[in-house]
Amino acid sequence: MGSFRKRLNLSxxxxxxxxxxxELKDLCTRFFETYDDxxxxxxxxxxxxxxxxxxxxGGCDGGEVYLSDGVWLSSDGSMHDRGR
Numbered sequence: 001m002g003s004f005r006k007r008l009n010l011s012x013x014x015x016x017x018x019x020x021x022x023e024l025k026d027l028c029t030r031f032f033e034t035y036d037d038x039x040x041x042x043x044x045x046x047x048x049x050x051x052x053x054x055x056x057x058g059g060c061d062g063g064e065v066y067l068s069d070g071v072w073l074s075s076d077g078s079m080h081d082r083g084r
Contacts, residue, residue: 045077046076046077046078047077048077049073049077049078049079050075050076050077052073052077053065053073053074053075053077056073057075060075062075063075064080067079070082070083
């Protein structure tokens with residue numbers, strides 16, 4: 001436990017430990033806010049790529065659409081580089 005306490009910079013003194021716990025809580029809160037924001041952006045980008053797929057696929061049965069230079073677009077919005 002000592003090395004764990006040292007890595008987190010926690011003190012045996014209660015007043016310092018509370019400050020570090022508050023800082024740790026703040027850091028975790030900011031991390032997950034950033035993570036959630038990135039997940040939202042990734043979801044938005046995936047939705048946009050689905051729109052691109054629908055526009056290019058026309059009446060396709062859900063198969064992949066060739067974009068260029070060996071890159072294929074799937075119906076779920078993911079892209080796959082299969083080379084040329």
